[in-house]
Amino acid sequence: MILVGVLFSCKKDTPKNKKSNHSNNEYYDDNLIYDDNNFKDKTKTLTLENGKEIITNKKTHKIGDIYYTATILPIEYYIRKNLKLQNSDSIKYYKNKLKGEKVVQFEFQQKDRKDLLSRDFTSTDYETAVKYMAFTIKNDFYAITAKGDTIKSKGVLFERNFKLAPFKRILVYFKDDEEINELQLIYNDNLFENGILKFNLKTQ
């Protein structure tokens, strides 16, 4: 009995355990990087409500204390999750409308889950950093398609979470004449001044 008790008390506090332990005001996300042990590239299978499975890969770079993560959001997933549409006609309409469009989810996270937009990490004040994330960052993204064509970002959407989540998330939009299932995302980091970052992304 004592041995069983000792074994239970020694149970490792993995991210999965953290999920059940987290308090109500603590943000939990399956994609969150807790430490260097769960910082790795992942292949994710996204299951939609209709049972359809979409495979996409998540690529992470760690530069200094900052994790940069990029994932292609499959367009049907984006329509259902981000545009909150479930009706099949609306989905069909938007799928047609967004043909050739690619949405990349891009996240910044500090190793100790600190607010990355504070002066400790950037050379600007908080407001300018927010403006950069919301507007100027668009010019620092471009992508190279499997064919070797360079496409510039069409726009970005900064998902403000008002410090509730320990990461900063933006959606980066690209448009090409053809359907893009594979691309190399290039980000020239002008906020944390870490230079050029490249991510080879795929979706099926």
Next chain:
Amino acid sequence: MKITKANLWNIVNSILIICLFSYILVTTLSQKEDSKSKIVYVDNIKLFTDFNMTKDLNKQNEKKYAGKIKVFDSLVNNIKILEQSLQKLKTIPNSKKMEYAKLQKVVVEKDRELAEIREFVKNDVNKKVWKRLNNYINTYGKKRNIDIILGAQGQGNIMYGKDYADITKDFIKFANSKYEGN
């Protein structure tokens, strides 16, 4: 010759002893080789120049400052033309002297400005590239279970190293693959 039972056992024993010694020899040698490979070195200069990020950042900066360099080059060209035309004159009028002095002042100013930019760019590229390389060196060392990675800078801190300890080529391949998003 008739093989007796005792002889047969002797042969078997000899074979077994030879096998045992061979095994001990091979294990010891491989361990020795393994322990040797725990301390390795990289040629820092080669690493820096062959790293794709250095090339990309240099290209990016060349593009960024191409306009300023063009302006400076045309100013230098103008001053040369003016010098040549003044050399042909027997007496140089004051207005031409003034024009030359003014142009010379601008050229000196622009030259200083460009030197400052070059210094800034050099430091900026160095900082960014080494920050990235240090990250990759950590990952590489952990993955390959290396004890120490030394940096040879061509300044005498590593005077000699056997070829097997030089991981420059392999590490450049690793770092470029990581940088390219793999």
